[in-house]
Amino acid sequence: MSIRTLSTREVYRNHWLSVREDQIERSNGVPGIYGVVDKEDCAVILPFEGDTVYLIEQFRYTIQERALELPQGGWEQAGVDPEELARGELREETGLVADTMIYLGSMWIAYGFAKQKQHVYLATGLTPGETEPDPEEHDLVLKTATVAEFEQMMMDGTIQDVCTIAAWGLYKMWKERQK
Template sequence: MSIRTLSSREIYRNPWMKLREDQIERSNGTPGIYGVVEKDVSAIVIPIEGETIYLIEQFRYTIQQRCLELPQGGWETSDVDPEELARGELREETGLVASSMIHLGETWIAYGFTNQKQHVWLATGLTHAGTDPDPEEHDLELHTATVAEFEEMLVNGTIQDNCTLAAWAMYRLWKERQKESGK
C-alpha cells in the first residue's frame, strides 16, 4: 500500500452516512489526513421503453438546484440485494415496475472522498404501479424524454449528474456489445 492508516476516528454519523477522519502516512513518509464519507451501496436505474427514457427531477440541497437525473438512491443498509434495491428505487421514485432488470455493472460514486458503490441497472418492460417516495423525496417530478433528447441534455449541460452520465456510458457500451455479438 502506498498509504498507511495511523489512526481513524468517527467525526459524525446520521442515518444516511458516516464521516471519519484518518491520520495517514504516505509511502514517502509524509503525514496527512483523509476525510472519508462512508455510505452504503446504492443503485441507479435506466428505465427505458423503446425510445422513451424516464427521468427524475428533484431539489439537490448541496448545490441548491433542481436537477434532472436517472432514478437512484440507497436504503441505508449494508446487506441489501442490489436488484431489490434497484427495483425499490425505481418504484419509489417513478412508480414504475420492470419485468426485466439487467445488471450493467458497478461504479464508485466519487472515491476521492466516499466509499459508496453504485450498481447500474437497465429496466425494461415497464408498467405503472404508483409511486412510494421517501419523506426526503417529497418534491420528485417524473419526466420522460426521447433517447435523442436525453443525450442532448447530457451534452448541453441540462443534466450534470455524474452518476447519470456514467450509467448512460455503461449502457451505451453494453448496447454496442449486444449488437456486435448479434443479440
C-alpha cells in the first residue's frame, strides 16, 4: 500500500453519509490529509424499452439546477442486494416494474474523495405502476427520450450526470458484445 492511515476522525454524519478526515503518510514519508465522504452502495438503472429511454428530472441542490438523469439512488443501509436496490429505486422514482434486470457492472463514484460504489442495471420488460418517491424526491418528473435524443442530450450538455453517461457507456459495450 502506498499510503498509510495514521489516524481517522469522523467530522460529520447524517442519515445519508459521513465525512471523515484521515491523517496519512505517503510511501515517500511525506505526511498528508484526506477528506473522505463515505456512502453506502447505490444503483443506476437504464430503463429501456424499444427505442425509449426513461429519465428522471429533479432539482439537484448541490448545483442549484434541475437535472435530467437515469433513475438512481441508494437506501443508506449496508448489505442491500444490488438488484433489489435497483428494482426498488426504479419503482420508487418511475413507477416502472421490470421483468428483466441485467447487471452491466459497477463503478466507483468520484473515488478521489468519496467511497461509494454504484451498480449499473439494464431494466427491460417494463410495466407502469405507482411511484413511491422519498420525501426528498417530491419534485421528480418522469421523462422519455428516443435513443437518438438521449445521446444528443449527453453530447450537447443537457445531460451532464456522470453516472448516466457512464451507465450508457457500459450498456453500449455490453450490447456490442451481444452480437
